[in-house]
Amino acid sequence: MSSFLDILDLDTNPTTEVLALKQKISLKSIKKGRILQRGGDMVSKIYYVKKGLLRSYTIDKKGKEHIFMFAPEDWIIADGADFSSPCQLFIDVLEDSEIEIVDKKLFEEVYISLTLNSDTQRTAAMIKRISVLQERVIMLMSASAIERYEHFTTTYPQIMQRVPQRMIASYLGITPEALSKVKSEQNKGK
Amino acid sequence: MSSFLDILDLDTNPTTEVLALKQKISLKSIKKGRILQRGGDMVSKIYYVKKGLLRSYTIDKKGKEHIFMFAPEDWIIADGADFSSPCQLFIDVLEDSEIEIVDKKLFEEVYISLTLNSDTQRTAAMIKRISVLQERVIMLMSASAIERYEHFTTTYPQIMQRVPQRMIASYLGITPEALSKVKSEQNKGK
DNA sequence: CGAGCGCTTGATTGAGTTCAAAAATCGTGG
């Protein structure tokens, strides 16, 4: 899968609803720094990243950002699960990007009604996301700052190079200062 | 949904595979304390809790347990996502329970091949799980011991009463001592 | 009834935070 449209094209006999949805999907070029969605917004969209890099994050009561996930090429990012419901995530653009944007509700209705391979695909995508989150929870519960950092560098080396360190710290759940110290610490060791 | 069998019964015209699978699902009564699965085991099963309470957890290198989730009545619990793949979770029984047990691979094959309402159901279940995990990650990244505890008591009051406090601490990612102190602290306040 | 487990409480320690300021890097306009 490399686009929302691909998914819809899987249906060889598109209904009028599918066709209507296809017309509403537009590829947009969006500049770095743009905020696509704020926690608390009522409108909620799904973003398919064709090119570039997005992130989702919360802001806690003390005003501190906590990055929930990064979304590079070919990732879907949205508040809540892939489609439905809750929570209060912000989403913004870290690199100039090309993104497909669809209304969440609309997409969900049509998408779920499609019954074919895309079902297996969607299931696989959700399973992957659950696995990633499971690993993340375990990491947050049991790993020290150093362990988290080393896990990140080996798991997401591509993202490492594309975002400032303070954002990696934010993703790991530690302060930028702590991350800096971790790095200098592990440099001493060699 | 209140059983694996219900899911399979949704298919009004069961294939021979479905029938074969149905025969392999057995309802077992299992006593408190029994370990169903150890991290590292190759066999992997899916457990549907009809009655009772299970938990899944990891054990870190220092030998400490970290509870990943509790599974009371009508929950499905398994290593990794609902069906497939990775990670190293232990699963054991906290209360005398009645459980349906199915081989993960077998179930996945048959289940995924079923295309009907159950698809929507499965999707909904996965979305819910993703939402729960999202909330958990945010909690672990931004909340203090007290906040985590208060969130847990309001969100899972039923489970509160059924497990020892040290397990709640383990779920929250804090030590039993810390949880004890949090409680006495919040009692002072009133 | 005693042994073991779970919960509490206190003293000590330590990893990571906070605050502050200097050093390095980035980016933008001239």
Next chain:
DNA sequence: CCACGATTTTTGAACTCAATCAAGCGCTCG
């Protein structure tokens, strides 16, 4: 292409929350 301001990273010192260590209490159940 350079220069300057802004942002990011590093470093250091003081502090804080929770972990660790240790002891005592109360219950259960064997």
